[in-house]
Every structure is written in C-alpha cells, then in structure tokens.
Amino acid sequence: MDERVSRHAEVLVEHCTGVERGDEVLIRAPSVAEDLVVALYERVGERGANATTWLRSPRAGRARARAMDADDFSTSEHRLAAMEATDVVILVQGARNRAAQCDVDPAKGSPASRARQPVLEARLDTRWVITQHPTAADAQAAERSTEAWRDTVYDAVDRDWAALRERQQRIADRLDATDEVRVSADGVDLTLDVSGMDAADDHATHNLPGGEVFTVPRLDGVDGEATFDVPVRRHGREVRNARLVFEDGRVVAHDAETGRAVLDELLATDEGASRVGELGFGTNRGITEATGRTLFDEKMGDTVHVALGDALPECVPEGVDTNESAVHVDLITDVGSGEVRFDGEVVQAGGAWWFEREA
Structure with a gap:
C-alpha cells in the first residue's frame, strides 16, 4: 500500500x-x-x-x-x-x-x-x-x-494545517467584523450583506483538503450577478459558466453555457435552493488549477464561491433567520484579476490579500 x-x-x-x-x-x-x-x-x-x-x-x-x-x-x-x-x-x-x-x-x-x-x-x-x-x-x-x-x-x-489556520484566521477575523462584502471581477459584481454573521476558518476539519474562509449572507442580503467560470458537476452532469442574477437574496434569472437543465433542476429543489447558504474564499495556494472536484476547486487561492441552498449552521448566531434547503451546491469563480472589499475597503486585489501586499 x-x-x-x-x-x-x-x-x-x-x-x-x-x-x-x-x-x-x-x-x-x-x-x-x-x-x-x-x-x-x-x-x-x-x-x-x-x-x-x-x-x-x-x-x-x-x-x-x-x-x-x-x-x-x-x-x-x-x-x-x-x-x-x-x-x-x-x-x-x-x-x-x-x-x-x-x-x-x-x-x-x-x-x-x-x-x-x-x-x-x-x-x-x-x-x-x-x-x-x-x-x-x-x-x-x-x-x-x-x-x-x-x-x-x-x-x-498532507500540509501544515496549523500554519494555514493561522494565516486564514486573519481573514476570518476581519470578515467576522464586516457588514458588507463586495466582489468585483470580470463577469462578477456581487454585494452580500453578512452583518451579524460569524466567519469560520476551514483548516481541514470538515474538508480535507481544507483551505477556505467562509460565512453566510443574510437571507435577503445578496444582490448583483456572477458568472461562475469553474465547471462543477452534479449527478454526473457538468455545469459550465453558470450565470446567476440575484435580487434581495434570491436567484431571479439564470443560464449556463452547458448544463442549463441541471441548474433548472437544482433551483427547483425547494424554496431555499434559489438562495445563498454560504460565501467562501479559497486560500489554499497549493491548489493552482481546477480539477473538476468541488472539494479541491473551492479551496483554490484567488477564488470565491457561493453555495445555493442550506446555510452553514456554524456561521449563524442563535435566533437569526437563515436559509434552509435540501441542497447545498457550491458555484466557484476566479476573482484573481478583480478585487474584494469588506465594508468598502479593498482586502484582496490582483490575487493578494492585504497582509500579503504589506509583507
């Protein structure tokens, strides 16, 4: 062996x-x-x-x-x-x-x-x-x-998960104190209300490999549109270049270069399938190319993913209403050429986080 x-x-x-x-x-x-x-x-x-x-x-x-x-x-x-x-x-x-x-x-x-x-x-x-x-x-x-x-x-x-945890925690702490996230890149312009939500640092506790920082947007707190240029598979079928338009937290229009029927079926699962249950930032620089496996691709450095469906309970404080669904499907896009803002301040640009630019 x-x-x-x-x-x-x-x-x-x-x-x-x-x-x-x-x-x-x-x-x-x-x-x-x-x-x-x-x-x-x-x-x-x-x-x-x-x-x-x-x-x-x-x-x-x-x-x-x-x-x-x-x-x-x-x-x-x-x-x-x-x-x-x-x-x-x-x-x-x-x-x-x-x-x-x-x-x-x-x-x-x-x-x-x-x-x-x-x-x-x-x-x-x-x-x-x-x-x-x-x-x-x-x-x-x-x-x-x-x-x-x-x-x-x-x-x-097989990585130094303690070191990655320390690096990611800097992002998680800042995200935890943020009310609004803005993601801008080619084909992406999303604004997400994360006020009052908790941020988490995935250093290979629920996912192996780990390498992401994530939170949950407010139930009606997603607006804008995005094309997700990293292909994903569901039930053996590929979805490529899915485009979603959000208003007040809900998908109001959608399309895909391939796999439109898969996207239709996903969104029809239940009431919560057309809302966002997660916002995540990939931080694992050891994963440099898309692999066709979401477990890896959502961790790639310089990517952002949103998950349609069920909200991650570890990010939702007690008493806060959030999304419920029978599905949780991550859609991923490369934002290395764009920028991410927390409460209006640029925290990631050109593929580098603020503390990496300062080093």
Missing part, C-alpha cells in the same frame, strides 16, 4: 475528526477507495473505536433512481437511525465513472435530495469530514495522469 494512503488516514482520524475510544465511526466510501478504508480501519482500531462502512455505489444508485417513480422517494429510516447513533462520519469521494448517473431523469434529483435531508441534518451533528481518494476516472476528469492526480491529492491533504 502507498505510504501516503496511511498518512491520509492518519490525518482524517487524528486531525480532522479526533476519533476517541468507544466512538462509533461511519465511513462512507466507494469500493475503489478500499485501500483508504483499510487504512482508516487500522487507525480507528488503534484508537479503540468501532467502524462501519457504507458502500457508495453510483451504479446501484442509478439503477434504483431510474426504476423509482419520483413520488416514491422517501427518507430511509434505517439510515437515519444509524446516523443518529454515529459519533464520527468520514465521507470518501472517488469515482470509477464520473458520468455513471448522467442518464437519470434530472426531475428525480429534487425528490431524492429532499428524502436525504433528515440524514444530512443528523450527519451535521457528528464530527464529520469529506475527503478524496485518487482514482483513474477523477484523474481523467482533471486532465492529469493517474500518477500526477495522486500527487495532487496527497500534496493537498
């Missing part, structure tokens, strides 16, 4: 989730990630914890979704009960075929998302993390050789 797989598991168990003796650990992974699952079981065993695996099979999901009537999707009480009894969740991404579900009727995506929502909410009450196992299919999507993709993944997950 590649020694880097063992190191990957070590970071997940020790740094990301802090597995303890007696914990119930749930690992959701595709079969192609068996090496990482084995390494995780070893690390979990060293901690005296219990481990269970849920196999993620896009082929099986496709077969069920194609056979199922849209009205028949419902929450799995078995999965919900299992999640409610879980302390730690490790979600592993990795594909054999990135397009395995591309021929499922997009109209079934919304009811499927709504059915999963209670399980998702229960997972958010655990110590959870999402990560990536390198596969040949993902290498192909990233237009890299399999070996180069492995290097990309392992270089991104």
Whole structure:
C-alpha cells in the first residue's frame, strides 16, 4: 500500500475528526477507495473505536433512481437511525465513472435530495469530514495522469494545517467584523450583506483538503450577478459558466453555457435552493488549477464561491433567520484579476490579500 494512503488516514482520524475510544465511526466510501478504508480501519482500531462502512455505489444508485417513480422517494429510516447513533462520519469521494448517473431523469434529483435531508441534518451533528481518494476516472476528469492526480491529492491533504489556520484566521477575523462584502471581477459584481454573521476558518476539519474562509449572507442580503467560470458537476452532469442574477437574496434569472437543465433542476429543489447558504474564499495556494472536484476547486487561492441552498449552521448566531434547503451546491469563480472589499475597503486585489501586499 502507498505510504501516503496511511498518512491520509492518519490525518482524517487524528486531525480532522479526533476519533476517541468507544466512538462509533461511519465511513462512507466507494469500493475503489478500499485501500483508504483499510487504512482508516487500522487507525480507528488503534484508537479503540468501532467502524462501519457504507458502500457508495453510483451504479446501484442509478439503477434504483431510474426504476423509482419520483413520488416514491422517501427518507430511509434505517439510515437515519444509524446516523443518529454515529459519533464520527468520514465521507470518501472517488469515482470509477464520473458520468455513471448522467442518464437519470434530472426531475428525480429534487425528490431524492429532499428524502436525504433528515440524514444530512443528523450527519451535521457528528464530527464529520469529506475527503478524496485518487482514482483513474477523477484523474481523467482533471486532465492529469493517474500518477500526477495522486500527487495532487496527497500534496493537498498532507500540509501544515496549523500554519494555514493561522494565516486564514486573519481573514476570518476581519470578515467576522464586516457588514458588507463586495466582489468585483470580470463577469462578477456581487454585494452580500453578512452583518451579524460569524466567519469560520476551514483548516481541514470538515474538508480535507481544507483551505477556505467562509460565512453566510443574510437571507435577503445578496444582490448583483456572477458568472461562475469553474465547471462543477452534479449527478454526473457538468455545469459550465453558470450565470446567476440575484435580487434581495434570491436567484431571479439564470443560464449556463452547458448544463442549463441541471441548474433548472437544482433551483427547483425547494424554496431555499434559489438562495445563498454560504460565501467562501479559497486560500489554499497549493491548489493552482481546477480539477473538476468541488472539494479541491473551492479551496483554490484567488477564488470565491457561493453555495445555493442550506446555510452553514456554524456561521449563524442563535435566533437569526437563515436559509434552509435540501441542497447545498457550491458555484466557484476566479476573482484573481478583480478585487474584494469588506465594508468598502479593498482586502484582496490582483490575487493578494492585504497582509500579503504589506509583507
């Protein structure tokens, strides 16, 4: 086994989730990630914890979704009960075929998302993390050789997270004290009201790799428009150059160069799917090119992402109304040639944060 797989598991168990003796650990992974699952079981065993695996099979999901009537999707009480009894969740991404579900009727995506929502909410009450196992299919999507993709993944997950946390905290502290964010770049002109919201520093606690600072806008606090030039995939379908127009926090017009139907289906999921549940700034300069994996692409330095759908609860103070939805989908744009302002003051320009320009 590649020694880097063992190191990957070590970071997940020790740094990301802090597995303890007696914990119930749930690992959701595709079969192609068996090496990482084995390494995780070893690390979990060293901690005296219990481990269970849920196999993620896009082929099986496709077969069920194609056979199922849209009205028949419902929450799995078995999965919900299992999640409610879980302390730690490790979600592993990795594909054999990135397009395995591309021929499922997009109209079934919304009811499927709504059915999963209670399980998702229960997972958010655990110590959870999402990560990536390198596969040949993902290498192909990233237009890299399999070996180069492995290097990309392992270089991104095995970093000095303490140092990155310190750097990101400077941005988070300033964002925390900000009422209005303005993002301006080619194809982007967004104003977001973040008054009273908390800012968070992701140094590989919920995402591995980490590398972002994020917050949540007010429910009606997003205006302007943006073209998201980093492609994203949903249910095996690509969305490229999605353009969204916001008024009073809601998407009032949308289009896409490719994947318009996917965007239509996403926005139709529920009332909250057309509002923003997250504003994030990518800070991981170790990720320099889009890979086709949102987990990596949203962390790229000089990018901004907004997520349509459910708001991140860690950023919302008690008693503040915020967005609720069965989806949370990040859309990403490169703003390296533009600028970001916090309460009218330029904090990022030409790809550099204020403290980097001052150094």
